[in-house]
Amino acid sequence: MVKAYEKLDQDSKLAIKTLGELKKSGYEARSIKDELRENLIQSIKDQVNVFEGILGYDDTVIPDVERAILSKHNINLLGLRGQAKTRMARLMVNLLDEYVPVVEGSELNDDPLRPLSSFAHQLIEEKGDGTPVSWLHRDERFTEKLATPDVSIADLIGDVDPIKAAALKLPYSDERVIHYGLVPRSHRCIFVINELPDLQPRIQVALFNILQEGDIQIRGFKLRLPLEIQFVFTANPEDYTNRGSIVTPLKDRLGSQIITHYPKSIHTGLKITEQEAKSANLEHVQVNEIAKLLIEQIAVEARTSEYVDVNSGVSARLTISSYENLVSSIERRLLRNNEKEGSVRITDFIGVIPSITGKIELVYEGEQEGPGIVAHNLIGKAIRTLFTDYFEDPDEVRKSREKVDPYKKIAEWFGEENVIDVLNDYSEKNYRKELDKVPGLGDLVKKQIKGLKDESLRYFLMEFVLFALVEYSYLSKHTLDNGMRIDDLIGSMFSGFEEDEENI
Known part of the structure; x- marks a missing residue:
């Protein structure tokens, strides 16, 4: 962009309504990849976090994505489900200019200085500098498509529209009868395809010509459309074996494949x-x-x-x-x-x-x-x-001949045929009363957790100890209809044997 245009505030830019006014402002067209790259450079210099809310990727995925954008690459984010792949792609919108000019009425988001569609070419030829210009917000420059086996060429690339041909009285050989799909309509936008391996191979083949050559083919039409699109694909490694794969020519045309993680x-x-x-x-x-x-x-x-x-x-x-x-x-x-x-x-x-x-x-x-x-x-x-992050490791205590087992007293109390029921809907009073039955349990928590003053946390830790001792085979637990019962491990085993004998 030239400096004159950059100096205009947002209101002054939005006030531009014709091609002639846009030219006078000093505006210069640039590709979406240049736009993303230049805005990222400025964000890095200003120490602005574009990927706000993405946690755990500061030293891994985010630097890789930034390198890919600086390299003007199309990106494939590869990782298991729930690893913020789509969210990363959506946040890339923050790197776009807030508004960009388009030829008013154009379905392909034509840049007034670099028109793409026959509609824009005709309009500019007719009206010249009086061609109306509108402004497209960056939130409208994001397209997302979930890849499913039923996605067709018509959905993504386009098809001949017989109704349009009849209405305009045009032959099928005329470019104006084409109904463009999602990809051409995403010109100057970020286009995301989620779960790419689920896309049929023949559809993937249609994509890689756009990536490499910038032309599309629709039912015999071969159109040279130098589309400017930032492609971001997401894929799950599991899909490569279970449902499909990314065809090799398409994978070869993706500049960066970035591995995400938990x-x-x-x-x-x-x-x-x-x-x-x-x-x-x-x-x-x-x-x-x-x-x-x-x-x-x-x-x-x-x-x-x-x-x-x-x-x-x-x-x-x-x-x-x-x-x-x-x-x-x-x-x-x-x-x-x-x-x-x-x-x-x-x-x-x-x-x-x-x-x-x-x-x-x-x-x-x-x-x-x-x-x-x-x-x-x-x-x-x-x-x-x-x-074991908060209490002595029961396994280590058992192995040691020198250590006194701090859990022995609790286990012995349950060994005397005592049980406690911790029900889901106990009131706070009944909950604490039940845990207080176990001698030494509260003292154990106070001894192991120094400076504990929160009573609610103390009772939580008392319950935590009991459930942990179940996991370390000191005690046993049984599921009740409305909660849990904690009792002696050995007694529970014998009780189980007796029940088996009765069944026999």
């Missing part, structure tokens, strides 16, 4: 969940940091579970939905007990199971276990993993 740390995952969860800010519901980390750890456990198909991936949407359901579990309990505010409990995690079962793909062994059992196991493993 959050590399549990704390990054937590930030994403807190940012995206719709119910994260209910004032009367308190969710402590450990409970939030448990949600993230469930996803971590799922991504390494023998029951879950790791090739399918575990979306970040699992933790977001789980967090929302966890908050709703607390809210529902408060409503049932007519309590104005409350804090999270381990038993509230029963509410996240529907968010887990719908977000994971199970292998054969997982299907045999059942999605509900797998979800329970993932929650249990998350509790086991995080427990």
